[in-house]
Amino acid sequence: MRWSELYVPTLRQDPAGADAVSHRLLLRAGYIRQLMAGHYSLLPLAVRVRAKIIEVIREEMxxxxxxxxxxxxxxxxEVWQKSGRWDKIGAEMFRLTDRKGADVALGMTHEEIFATVAQELRSYRDLPQLWYQFQTKFRDEPRPKSGxxxxxxxxxKDSYSFDTDEAGLDRSFDKHHDAYVRIFARLGIPAIAVEASSGIMGGSDSVEFMCPTSAGEDLVVHCACGYAANVEKATSxxxxxxxxxxxxxxxxxDTPDARTIEDLVRDYGVTADRQIKTLVYVVDGQLTLVLMRGDHALVEQKLxxxxxxxxxxxxxxxxxxEALGALPGSLGGVGVTELPILADLALRDRRDMTTGANRDGVHLRGVDVARDLAVGRWADLREVTAxxxxxxxEQPLEVLRTVEIGHIFKLGRRYTETLGVSVLGADGERVTPIMGSYGIGVERALAAIVETHHDDRGIVWPVAVAPFEVAIAVLGTSDEVVAEAQTLYAALRAQRVDVLLDDRAERPGVKFSDIELVGIPYRITVAARGLAEGTVEFTDRATGQTEKIPLARAVAHTTHTLRATEN
Incomplete structure (x- = not known):
């Protein structure tokens, strides 16, 4: 490809409102443009990177x-209604009505739809099956951000496994786990596999693959021993x-001015770890008390x-x-018997605690949890902190800010049962297959690569996903320079090198800056001074190192360098 024919609308200044590094650089380097909140056009360079990411994933699948x-x-x-998720999923699902009045949705995931395909499986001999696709998903995020x-x-990329039993699901799950480890390694993403909640997907085992980045919205609890979990699942x-x-x-x-945990600490000398914090939630229509230690935060997903x-x-x-006779700030569970009470494990068997009295401006001291509170259920509900x-x-845990780039679930038989998927078993009885679900966000992976691989000059793509592997910077317009650059370009293409010829009528500084900004891994500079010596310059984008190499060896040197990056 010739740069003079390529559409790369680079920007010289950082765009306003771009908070994440990847958002800023992908805009500046001419990879993406925003159409509206949460919707982006992928320009030619981004399409090339996306295709290479997809190919890596496809190979490992x-x-x-x-x-x-x-x-x-x-x-x-109707398919979502059968699974029960039509009413469970809220505003995140895009819903519309067709001209015949039928309700339809833009798919945010495909468990139900793959299960309908699986209805044609007939025998246990047809299993296991591992199916996948690359498909557009729609989720009405309330606050789209970070590019x-x-x-x-x-x-x-969502894939689904169908097995006859739990042992088969374990094997399919492990295959995907190992494939994801290889995928993210090949993409250059430092992914951490963490224990996670299954959320609306349902099922049992759930593992997220998380990329550390300041732009992430997920917190991961991590230890050098290998323990890692999303904060929604983590314990300590x-x-x-x-x-x-x-x-x-x-x-x-009396505590007339106390409304918060901090007020009781400051004005009454009751430390936060000796307070019982009472939170009130409506859970499936039922008012429920949730009790936490005063210095602990509730993780709603755990609830x-x-x-x-x-x-x-x-x-x-x-x-x-109406239910408790007081407003937040003076709430407690002492004497409450008509409402369900759920308590965090950190409160079990605690004595001499302080909590609200369910009278505004009044608290209770000397509370014995086992004696004074009718706790109906104990659970790990608190947020783990660094x-x-x-x-x-027992070593100190670290908390990392991350973005989720992949997620694998053991779904169980929820979807195959509700959608009537069954096969004839080895004993002649009908068997309901068990499912797994496995996803990777392609464009999010693209952004995660940029979050990980960049410097103050722009993007530094790993060779495996770079839009071009090599850029040839043509400096000058003399017949010799142009001819040698074109000869080198043709020779590299003949070796199946993905090469970009920068033949624009621009100053050297502009060419170098653009090549660095868009992140092409290697640059070959062809200039009159070098040709007079029989050499060209070969520059490594990641290290910044430049070396002179004989023009006659330029193709061999380049292909050798590229092969070395594959090993």
Whole structure:
């Protein structure tokens, strides 16, 4: 390709409003342009990178025996209604009505649709099956941000496994896990595999692949021993609490100006770890008390997972006042018997604690959790923080900000049962296949690569996904320079090198800056001075190192360098 024929609208200044590094550089380097919030046009360079990412994924999917499909992205409501997710999923799903009045959705995922295809499986001999596709997904994100990292329209590689039993699912899950490790290594993404919540997908085992970046919105708890989990799933060891004997019964005391945990610490000397924080949620229509230690934060996803909740929200002040007789700031669970109470494990067997009295401006001291609170269920609900002991090795945990680039689930039989998928088993009885689901966001992976591989001059693409492997910078317009550059260009193309000839009538500084900005891994500079010596310059974008090489060896040197990056 010749740069003079290529559409690369580079920008000299950072675009306004681009918060993430990848967003800023992909805009500046002419890879993307925003159409509207959460929707981006991919320009020629981005299309080339996207195609190479897809090819890496496709190769690894083929390696584990997966077969490629392409299923519709517009889907009938009845399939989602059968699975129960039509009503479970909220505003994130784009819904519309066709001209005949039928409800349809723009697919945000394809578990149900692949299950309808699987209805034609007949025998256990047809299993296992590993199916995948690259398809556009639509999710109405409330706050799309950070360029390609959080959008409303994107390409997903989603794959699905069908097995006769749990042992088969384990094998399919492990195959995908290993394939994902290879994929992200080949893409140059430092992915961390972490324990995760399955969320609306359902199922049991769930592993996310997370890329550390300041642009991420997910927190990962990580330890050098190998323990890693999303904060929605993470646990840690807490030091045992030492409580006094406490009081024979809770004792009220006036706290007219206390509305927060910090108020009780500052004005009444009650440390946060000796307070019981009472949160009130509406869980599937039921007002529910959630008790936490005062210095701990609730992870809502843990609450959702614990209760297998469909709909959850914080209760409104009027709902709380009507049920408990007080407003937030003076709430507690002592004496509450008509509402379900869920408590975090860190409160189990605690004594001499302080909590609200369900009277505005009044708290209770001397609370014995086992004696005074009717806890119906205990669960790990708290958010793990940096420095707490690892649950495996007791070393201090680290908390990283990350972006999710892949997620694998063991779905179980939820979708095959509800959509009537069954096969004839070896014993002649009908068997319901068990499913797994495995996804990679393609454009998000593209952004994650840029988040990881860049410097102050622009993007530094790994060779495997770069839009071009080599750029030839032609300096000058003399017949000799132009002829030698074109000869070198043709020779590299003959060796199947993905090469870009920068034949623009631009100053050398402009050419060098653009090649660095768009991130082409290697640059060959052809100039009159070098040709007089029989040499060209070969520059490594990642290291910045430049060396003179004989013109006669330029093709061999380049191909040798590219092959070395593949090993």
């Amino acid at each position: 083929s390696r584990i025996g997966a077969q490629e499909f392409l299923l519709p992205t517009m889907q009938p409501a 390609l990292i959080r959008v409303r329209e994107f390409t997903m 060891h807490l030091a045992p609490a030492t409580d006094g004997a406490g009081l024979d019964a809770p004792e009220p005391f 959702i997972d614990t209760l297998a909740a469909v709909a959850i929200r914080p209760a409104h002040p009027d709902e709380i006042s 420095g707490e002991p690892c649950p495996r090795c």
